[in-house]
Amino acid sequence: AQSVAQPEDQVNVAEGNPLTVKCTYSVSGNPYLFWYVQYPNRGLQFLLKYITGDNLVKGSYGFEAEFNKSQTSFHLKKPSALVSDSALYFCAIILYNFNKFYFGSGTKLNVKP
Amino acid sequence: DVKVTQSSRYLVKRTGEKVFLECVQDMDHENMFWYRQDPGLGLRLIYFSYDVKMKEKGDIPEGYSVSREKKERFSLILESASTNQTSMYLCASSFSGTGVFGYTFGSGTRLTVV
Numbered sequence: 273a274q275s276v277a278q279p280e281d282q283v284n285v286a287e288g289n290p291l292t293v294k295c296t297y298s299v300s301g302n303p304y305l306f307w308y309v310q311y312p313n314r315g316l317q318f319l320l321k322y323i324t325g326d327n328l329v330k331g332s333y334g335f336e337a338e339f340n341k342s343q344t345s346f347h348l349k350k351p352s353a354l355v356s357d358s359a360l361y362f363c364a365i366i367l368y369n370f371n372k373f374y375f376g377s378g379t380k381l382n383v384k385p
Numbered sequence: 386d387v388k389v390t391q392s393s394r395y396l397v398k399r400t401g402e403k404v405f406l407e408c409v410q411d412m413d414h415e416n417m418f419w420y421r422q423d424p425g426l427g428l429r430l431i432y433f434s435y436d437v438k439m440k441e442k443g444d445i446p447e448g449y450s451v452s453r454e455k456k457e458r459f460s461l462i463l464e465s466a467s468t469n470q471t472s473m474y475l476c477a478s479s480f481s482g483t484g485v486f487g488y489t490f491g492s493g494t495r496l497t498v499v
Contacts, residue, residue: 281425304484315389315475315490323485362428366484371416371435373488377427 274299276363278376285353286384293348293379295363303365305346306373307337310360319361322346333357353383388412391476391491398498404463406494408476415481417459418488419443419451422473434459435481466498 275298285291297303304323308316320331322339330336337348346363363376392407408417418433420443430443432451440451448470452460459478463470473495477488 304487306487308490313394313473313493313495315391315492316477316488317490318487321487364487366487370484371479371481372418372430372433373484375428377425 274303274365274367274374276365276374276376278361278363278379280379281377282380282382284382284384287355288352291350291353291357291381291383293361293363293381295346295348295376297344297346297363297365297374299344299365299367299374301367303367305337305339306364306366307331307335307346307348308362308364310362310378312359316362319348353381355383355385357381358383389476389478389489389491391474391494393494394492396494396496398463398466398496400467400498402463402466402498404466404496404498406461406463406474406476406496408459408461408478408491409457410459410478410489411457412478412489413456414478414489415456416479417453418477418479419449419459419461420475420477421445422475422493428475431461468498470496471498472496 277296306321307319310316327339364373389410419431420428434440434453450462476491479488
């Protein structure tokens with residue numbers, strides 16, 4: 273069975289500091305990996321994805337994520353956090369020939385001035 | 386700009402009412418999905434559809450039904466609204482047969498049942 277784990281319900285970081293939001297997954301096969309961001313009372317917006325190739329992928333708003341196959345992880349990172357990065361972040365996986373995502377439970381990122 | 390449009394951002398309904406949540410996409414996507422989002426529970430799949438007039442139950446279909454008469458429109462129906470259906474409802478769509486493009490989400494409908 274496929275599953276995605278985001279072990280932290282909340283991450284707190286000071287503005288200007290680096291941030292990491294963790295994601296691990298369990299899947300039979302080779303998944304595509306995604307990060308979505310949700311601002312209050314809004315839908316989810318695509319942030320970045322890993323399909324194949326370079327393990328480090330770059331996305332919107334200065335975010336990046338590193339795919340680690342041996343650790344089955346896809347952690348989201350940013351070198352210098354902004355207050356405007358405060359939001360809810362979801363990790364998700366999908367198998368290449370499937371239609372349905374498996375979502376993590378979400379991590380609330382709080383960036384304090 | 387491609388879009389998934391949910392007809393209402395905020396909705397207040399009374400217990401026992403029949404409620405329709407509408408979702409329209411303009412991307413010619415085959416797949417459409419309805420999720421509900423609750424604090425601490427993440428996203429839970431209610432129903433999805435891979436084609437016109439086709440539907441499949443997700444993880445929490447009880448108390449809901451769906452309709453897909455046209456490719457671009459996917460409706461979620463609460464047959465008799467109850468207070469425990471107060472939630473944020475998210476519609477999404479995607480291409481069929483490959484996950485490489487991911488989902489496109491609507492802005493959500495926050496439903497309150499009183």
